[in-house]
Amino acid sequence: MKKIVINNSAEEYYIGKIVCVGRNYTDHIAELGNEVPEKPLLFLKPSSAVIYSGEEIIYPGFSAEMHHEVELVLLIGKDLKNADERESIEGIAGYGVGLDMTLRDIQNELKKKGHPWTMAKCFDTSAVLSDFVSSRDYKLTLGEEISLSINGNIRQKDKLSLMIFTPVQLIQYISSVMQLERGDLIFTGTPSGVGKVSKGDKLKAEIKGVAELFCTVK
Numbered sequence: 001m002k003k004i005v006i007n008n009s010a011e012e013y014y015i016g017k018i019v020c021v022g023r024n025y026t027d028h029i030a031e032l033g034n035e036v037p038e039k040p041l042l043f044l045k046p047s048s049a050v051i052y053s054g055e056e057i058i059y060p061g062f063s064a065e066m067h068h069e070v071e072l073v074l075l076i077g078k079d080l081k082n083a084d085e086r087e088s089i090e091g092i093a094g095y096g097v098g099l100d101m102t103l104r105d106i107q108n109e110l111k112k113k114g115h116p117w118t119m120a121k122c123f124d125t126s127a128v129l130s131d132f133v134s135s136r137d138y139k140l141t142l143g144e145e146i147s148l149s150i151n152g153n154i155r156q157k158d159k160l161s162l163m164i165f166t167p168v169q170l171i172q173y174i175s176s177v178m179q180l181e182r183g184d185l186i187f188t189g190t191p192s193g194v195g196k197v198s199k200g201d202k203l204k205a206e207i208k209g210v211a212e213l214f215c216t217v218k
Contacts, residue, residue: 002014002047004075004185006075006132007137011134013093013183015185016047016182016184018127018186020043020100020186020187021187021188021189022037022042023041024164024188025189025190027191027192028189030192031193039173040174042174042177043116045121048124050127050129051128051129052213053129055125056216056218057099057125057126057197057216059197059199062103062106063103065103065196066217067102067196068148069101070098070099070205071100072097072163072187072188072210073098073129073130073186074188075092075093075096076092076093076182076184077091078090080171080175088172092167093134094133095207095210095211096130096133096211097130097205098127098185099203100126100127100187101128102120104196106119106120107121127187129213130211132211142161142163143159144160145157146159146191147206147208149203150201150202150203155195156192156194160207163189165189167188170186171186200216201217202214202216203216
């Protein structure tokens with residue numbers, strides 16, 4: 001079982017399921033030519049896909065176009081089912097930054113055929129995580145800036161306030177569809193600016209005042 005590190009906390013969390021949200025920033029939806037969803041678009045990643053800051057993203061041999069997607073990640077601290085607003089707020093144990101690495105060529109082919117995105121989203125090392133800050137120590141305002149740079153050049157940069165569905169709204173919706181459990185993670189969607197990475201690239205993801213991570217593509 002893979003563990004979550006919360007800064008300045010002795011509490012232990014082990015990763016359960018990883019619920020990911022697609023199409024949660026309007027500009028990102030536009031850049032990929034997709035439609036704005038009426039409800040959050042959900043997919044899952046396995047915990048086996050997780051690596052941590054400082055580790056290497058392995059470029060799969062069956063893809064020629066891997067993209068970066070930087071995201072705010074929520075750590076769920078208690079079991080939640082049909083959570084209301086208060087329960088959703090109280091259910092967040094911590095905040096981190098993550099990378100949802102995506103095989104865009106594979107995803108596009110699967111979408112054309114109406115097939116699930118599993119191969120494009122669930123490959124080994126496709127979920128990169130920072131350490132987390134406890135929600136007791138930091139109150140998220142959504143005014144924070146999220147960014148990703150490659151080899152020192154900014155590729156993605158936006159305010160969390162531009163999310164279509166807020167963290168609380170996402171928890172309310174997800175918990176109405178499936179039970180959320182202690183240790184589950186929610187990747188909340190990526191802003192615009194996604195693009196291709198190459199072997200040897202050095203990536204830095206950051207949410208100002210919250211968390212940062214570093215990794216290399218191999």
